[in-house]
Amino acid sequence: MIEMVQQSSGNETNSKLPFSFILFSMVALISSQVLILLNGDMLITGTFRLPAIWSAAHLFVLGWALMVAMGAMYQLVPVAFLATIWSEKFGFWQFAVTALGIVTFATALYLRPQDALIPGMITLTGILMFLVQMFMTLRSQAKPNILTLFVGSALFSLLLTITLGITLVISMKTGFASEYYQAFFKTHILLGTVGWFSLLIFGFSYKMVPMFSLAHGFTMKPAVYVYIFYLTGVILMVASFFTGTHLLEILGTFMLLAGFLTFTWHVKKMIDKRVKRKLDRPFMFALFAISCGAVIHLTAFIASGLSLLSKTAGPILFLYLIAWIAFSIIGYLYKIVPFLWWTHKYSKEIGKKQVPALKDMMDEKLAIPLFILFTVGTVLIILSFFVQLMPIFYIAQCLILLAVILFSYVIAKVLTI
Amino acid sequence: MMTDLQNKIRENLKTVYDPELNINVVDLGLIYDIDIPEPRTAKILMTLTTPGCPLHDSIVSGIKYCVQGMEEIEHADVQLTWEPAWTPDRMTADGKKLLQGF
Numbered sequence: 001m002i003e004m005v006q007q008s009s010g011n012e013t014n015s016k017l018p019f020s021f022i023l024f025s026m027v028a029l030i031s032s033q034v035l036i037l038l039n040g041d042m043l044i045t046g047t048f049r050l051p052a053i054w055s056a057a058h059l060f061v062l063g064w065a066l067m068v069a070m071g072a073m074y075q076l077v078p079v080a081f082l083a084t085i086w087s088e089k090f091g092f093w094q095f096a097v098t099a100l101g102i103v104t105f106a107t108a109l110y111l112r113p114q115d116a117l118i119p120g121m122i123t124l125t126g127i128l129m130f131l132v133q134m135f136m137t138l139r140s141q142a143k144p145n146i147l148t149l150f151v152g153s154a155l156f157s158l159l160l161t162i163t164l165g166i167t168l169v170i171s172m173k174t175g176f177a178s179e180y181y182q183a184f185f186k187t188h189i190l191l192g193t194v195g196w197f198s199l200l201i202f203g204f205s206y207k208m209v210p211m212f213s214l215a216h217g218f219t220m221k222p223a224v225y226v227y228i229f230y231l232t233g234v235i236l237m238v239a240s241f242f243t244g245t246h247l248l249e250i251l252g253t254f255m256l257l258a259g260f261l262t263f264t265w266h267v268k269k270m271i272d273k274r275v276k277r278k279l280d281r282p283f284m285f286a287l288f289a290i291s292c293g294a295v296i297h298l299t300a301f302i303a304s305g306l307s308l309l310s311k312t313a314g315p316i317l318f319l320y321l322i323a324w325i326a327f328s329i330i331g332y333l334y335k336i337v338p339f340l341w342w343t344h345k346y347s348k349e350i351g352k353k354q355v356p357a358l359k360d361m362m363d364e365k366l367a368i369p370l371f372i373l374f375t376v377g378t379v380l381i382i383l384s385f386f387v388q389l390m391p392i393f394y395i396a397q398c399l400i401l402l403a404v405i406l407f408s409y410v411i412a413k414v415l416t417i
Numbered sequence: 418m419m420t421d422l423q424n425k426i427r428e429n430l431k432t433v434y435d436p437e438l439n440i441n442v443v444d445l446g447l448i449y450d451i452d453i454p455e456p457r458t459a460k461i462l463m464t465l466t467t468p469g470c471p472l473h474d475s476i477v478s479g480i481k482y483c484v485q486g487m488e489e490i491e492h493a494d495v496q497l498t499w500e501p502a503w504t505p506d507r508m509t510a511d512g513k514k515l516l517q518g519f
Binding site: 075076079080081082207210211212214216217275276277278339342343346347348350351352354355356357358359 | 432433434436437438439466467468469470471472473474475476478479480481482483484486504505508516517518
């Protein structure tokens, strides 16, 4: 007789919540890439700060990467930290407010940037709701650990990033603190990328790398050094923005490089201790993103040493967003989406009948062409920045757009299994 | 010594797979003990490869459903423990072969 009482720790999230975020994010991703394709002529002449590019950048960073990160955190935080989501109902409201905020914000940036304040405030409210949700959830964690520190610091960086973002809009509208506009702007970008995304990816990689490789018996000690080095780098960089001291910038890029290399080396040590011999392709792509990140940090440090960072900041930031942050997210999303759908569809069937394995749920054949498209597209975009040739840019951006559409198709296909 | 029923439960548990690794829970070495404290009741002591495994609830309830689906068992009590922690040495030869290819 089967008794319908599930002995559960109750940590699993209602799959509809993370899926809402992920589906929204894929639409935002495609839109952002179309916008970049249509405004490429401005971009390759080095004009990054244009309404259309602002709109595309925020659609990409907030609409895609942030929404994916939020959706994934709704699923991963409860299981990785053994803490139940504080309120799922609040989570759905948080999704609705944030989605509305991002759509109106990106539209305002495109059409009338000076009217971006109210949509910006809605986005801010949505993100603050997320921070409240995560704060209440992580508070219930029985034993905080180094992962809590990484994820907590990432969330704090996110809070600072959006506060600075709103300050920028107010400053532009009213002239408030206009002498610090440049420093605020740079800090906003730094905390949004290096602070929020990188610390978050570090934190979750420490959970996912051993899980996907079944690594066992490795040390977690280097994680503390990764944290200290990287955070010191962030603080030095912010100090350099406000004081304009070149030496602080060199030291800052050096500490960020030291932190990132320590992380890379630590991940390598974990992989060396793996039980699972053959790693799957999406996970390898996430590891490839780490190598890209290491090269980008080295480039930033060399550029700073040669006093070229202000000139090369655009392409370096672009590469940081694509080859480190986006590639990491894409690699992990390839693993997370089948898991979400599997949990939604089969977690009540396991033990009663045969259920598919996770690797059967995602089209792995498409993984290699997809990853090649993303990589070649990104390399060509960077090339087009340097040689300033429009045809190369259009070919590159078309490849990326194709990759993004293919990726969305692969994700959508999981939901049919 | 395992009784016939304990062995049968163990064999049945080989149909419950870790969906990420695609290896059954027995060959993965997750099952620490199978006990029959009273007739028609089974008590399973198990672990997972790591605390905070996202498949935590699914695997635990999968094991419960599997055992309770057997004719001889009416109630299954599945207990999760982290002591002693799982190590790769707990895998069976078949499990090692699947993961490591030798």
